[in-house]
Amino acid sequence: MQYAAPTTTEEAARLLASNPKAARVLAGGTDLLVQIRAGMIAPDLLVDIKKINGIRDITAEGGGYRIGAAVSGAELGEHAGVVAMWPGVVEAVELIGSTQVQGRCTMAGNLCNASPAADSVPALVAADAVARIVGPRGERNVAVLDIPRGVGKTSLEAGEFITSIYLPKRPDRASDAYLRFIPRTEMDIAVCSAGVSLTLDSKGIITEARVALGAVAPTVLLVSEAAKALIGHKPDDATLAALGKACSDACKPIDDKRGTIEFRRDVVAVLAGRAARIACQRAGGSL
Amino acid sequence: MSKIHVTTRINGDEAEFLCDAEETLLDVLRDHLNLTGAKEGCASGDCGACSVTLNGRLVCSCLVLGAEADGAEIATIEGMASGEKLHVLQQKFLDHAALQCGICTPGILIAAKSLLEKNPDPSETEVRYWLAGNLCRCTGYDKIINAVIDAAAEMRKV
Ligand SMILES: Cc1cc2nc3c(=O)[nH]c(=O)nc-3n(C[C@H](O)[C@H](O)[C@H](O)COP(=O)(O)OP(=O)(O)OC[C@H]3O[C@@H](n4cnc5c(N)ncnc54)[C@H](O)[C@@H]3O)c2cc1C
Ligand code: FES
Ligand code: FES
16 A cells, blocks of 8 residues: 655545545545454555645635544534534534544535434534535536445546535524434434534524434435424424424334434424424424 | 755754655654654554554544655654753652653654644643543543643643
């Protein structure tokens, strides 16, 4: 195996494209190095993107924030502007692993590892975040929703990698929240999870919403029926019951050692309801 | 295959080594630099026995490549005491008997030090969450938590 640490996106893209099958991007390494060690993958070349100029920056752009692909969870959580605007995304990223893992893990790595249980992904999808991708054919912007394509599979083409993730501008009285269920309090993988992002009017009625579910299908689910259940209402019991039903109906979970199909269907409805309430509160609404 | 030449700083001193791309920072510390304080428990990021700081951030050295240390600042348990004088945390771990076999101890001390640099007055809950990535199979954790809280109180006095 070889290691390269290019300082420009062009050089990184060239290295990745030169050996598209056997080259891998190294960001925080908290998935990649574990998989190499376990013998699951055996890349010939690791392209460490952390030395690329600007890739560790968080920049205000168009009223939102552009998060460089190599920004770690710990760095994101220390950025007051992002924490204020997208608290649900930040809380999702901060759930990844331990303090040690936070020092290294990235959102782009979480997304590209393409685990159905990746914690930041439902929150990013609820936020309508957009990934910027660079590759042999130049640059393109793709909704985070369209990146995972199956367990361990992404829509990135050979030689492509993510350089940043954009969290869009949001109106006043808008916020988000993310919750996952794990049997422990820390250091575990989501049995199921829900991210909700919403906007309120001056009376506290939800006018816009996005609801995304994790670990209940091979890829993250954006549930439009769940958003419809919220829009036009306050987060009262009847509204949250309708939201929960839409979530349970949309999910296609599996039975495994971490939870049964029935358990996941029920719990994801509860999580979505609680996340919606928290998001409303953060957006300045009353319950 | 040609080795990678790395220049770095460890506990304030310049260090140089040659490594293969596969070798982790933990491998390099233990096998090339003879710094065996950081332990390998799991080699998968779960146990924290290999904790060091990299450019001031707490990380698992088993999940960092040796090559990534080029140009970086690393701090390991070997740099914690000043000569014969133990760091307050080290002394409190002895006072509270916060260790038995000791395998987890270097990692926990490094992790606790990085907590107290960020938050000199953590609550018990904050200490427990910060150290959630450091497993101890012997003590049952309470003594470790008490030692950290006591060390924090002592360090706030000076
Ligand atoms: C102890 C431990 C606990 C964990 N707990 C959790 C948890 O609670 N929740 C959770 O969701 N995850 C968890 N993880 C998994 C992991 O930490 C996350 O998925 C993390 O976000 C991965 O980011 P990274 O930067 O370390 O990715 P890396 O390991 O560097 O990369 C992951 C994959 O994505 C690719 N990649 C990375 N960056 C890019 C890019 N910019 N463009 C294209 N491809 C890229 C890599 O080639 C690799 O295939 C845990 C891991 C450990 C070791
Ligand atoms: S050896 Fe690194 S976390 Fe266990
Ligand atoms: S003292 Fe033995 S593992 Fe902690």
